[in-house]
Amino acid sequence: MRVRPWRDRRFDIQAGRIPPVFGVAGRHIYASDNVLIGTPLAWQYLTVLRADAVPANADELIYARSYGWQPGYSVGDDGYARGAPLATAFRYDTGVEARIGDDASLVSVAVALTNGTLSAPGLRSSNGGPQVSTRVALHPSPAWVIGASYADGQFVADTVRDGLPASQSGERYPQRTIGGDAEYSWGHMLIRAELVAARWTLPVLGPPSIDNPLWATGLSVEGRYKIAPGVTAALRGDHLGFNNQTGTYLTLPWDAPVSRIEGGVSWAATRHVIVRGSIQHNARSRGPIRHETLPAAQVTLWF
8 A cells, every 4th residue: 555645745655565665676576677587696596594593602603605596504493494685675564654755856765664674574473573675776867876774674583582692582683784885877878886785793603603693685787778779688797795694613614605797688579568588697615606697588568
């Protein structure tokens, strides 16, 4: 539901399943605004963190590096399940959002109160508290958009916290995320860049303990150029990095750093049909597949 109380003021309220307030990539995945087929790493790549299970010590965490599609831990849910990205562009959260200003305003501000977090949005609260997120955008000229974002929410699920020692079960284990984005357009060219930096605090359990926050930082830079009416070429580079964690024998990034470059072409065949082709190269420092080049084609019908 969206409500605009005043016709002549740039203010609206949304409630229900709402798109992410944080950052910009989550609102640029629609067919009409995405030349490439892939999604920026920070908004798609699965880390080894899970809201419903946590590692008992640093060795467990380091052992799981690069297995984001099925990490398993000894605290919480004992099964294997996929990990969480820094932020997800594919699932909307449940809550309420207020926005002042729009793309035509010098400054626009959006604030949301939701059940889940950027990594793990939810239909109902299962993590002990809501998330607050906000984005402030500056439009100094029609060519420029500069934004800053922040989000803070409880990440570790109640089912995990209930099984912790009494001294730790009442603690708060949040995900705090900061972001910055910029966009510049000139003629037939558009350049976008976004930085997402997420910090998780986990319970301090057995030795060697995870007694420092876990950081992950994703950077994405994309350029696109309109070659002809309806035909646009684009190139995007991504990198996702992690801070070090010290185990019994090794000190390593707590997940495997990964880089990606993708280039492609989009053709608007008709008003409601978009044809895309792209090629993507991925590289990371650990895992059963460390380098992969993937061609892809896509036809989108939208209305």
